[in-house]
Amino acid sequence: VSGFNWGGQGITYFGGYILAGTSTYGSNTGRIYVIDYDSAEIKHWFRVSGTLSEISGLATDGTYVYASSRSQTSVLKYQYTYENAGTLISSAFDTGSASSFDEFSWSAATPAQTSLLFKVRTAPDNEGLPDWVTGTDWLGPDGTTSTSYDTSGTDISAAHDGHQWVQYKAEFANTDSAVTPVLSGTVVNFTVNQPPDEFALVSPADDSVV
Numbered sequence: 371v372s373g374f375n376w377g378g379q380g381i382t383y384f385g386g387y388i389l390a391g392t393s394t395y396g397s398n399t400g401r402i403y404v405i406d407y408d409s410a411e412i413k414h415w416f417r418v419s420g421t422l423s424e425i426s427g428l429a430t431d432g433t434y435v436y437a438s439s440r441s442q443t444s445v446l447k448y449q450y451t452y453e454n455a456g457t458l459i460s461s462a463f464d465t466g467s468a469s470s471f472d473e474f475s476w477s478a479a480t481p482a483q484t485s486l487l488f489k490v491r492t493a494p495d496n497e498g499l500p501d502w503v504t505g506t507d508w509l510g511p512d513g514t515t516s517t518s519y520d521t522s523g524t525d526i527s528a529a530h531d532g533h534q535w536v537q538y539k540a541e542f543a544n545t546d547s548a549v550t551p552v553l554s555g556t557v558v559n560f561t562v563n564q565p566p567d568e569f570a571l572v573s574p575a576d577d578s579v580v
Contacts, residue, residue, distance in 0.1 A: 465562060491506050494533050
């Protein structure tokens with residue numbers, strides 16, 4: 371992984387991720403980075419201590435991370451918690467006018483022991499912003515709050531029709547810390563309910579307007 375000062379680093383592997391300690395960009399603040407082993411992508415990081423710089427040793431037992439440093443003689447212990455559920459709320463999308471909503475699709479990887487569910491809400495326009503006060507709640511495909519979209523390509527509830535703004539909520543969950551669902555993209559199909567432009571039919575015989 372480029373862009374970091376890895377001097378004095380500690381490094382260890384656990385559950386498909388590399389835990390790497392460093393003082394980033396030459397600062398004195400020690401950080402531990404969680405890096406995907408296959409893609410080398412940094413998933414997240416956390417600061418371990420304002421005085422623990424240049425982490426020289428790292429180990430984990432899956433619950434705690436143990437870190438040592440050139441600047442301290444003791445080994446510090448930090449609790450490492452793996453979240454087994456999380457929620458992502460998209461930004462609100464303006465369809466441009468009152469619309470009918472057709473289908474909700476997404477691309478995702480959901481390994482065994484993981485799940486990914488969605489809910490949708492919509493709202494009318496209020497001077498260029500969504501009016502959530504008069505909009506819908508977070509609804510599933512049957513138009514109630516008790517269900518969720520669990521199959522890509524499902525028809526969107528007619529309860530949303532006539533609104534201009536749309537937003538989705540993704541609910542991630544797993545029961546195994548070694549795997550996680552991954553969302554790659556979403557598609558909301560809609561039809562704008564805009565009336566056609568007015569026009570006149572002119573008779574070629576007598577120029578009368580029909």
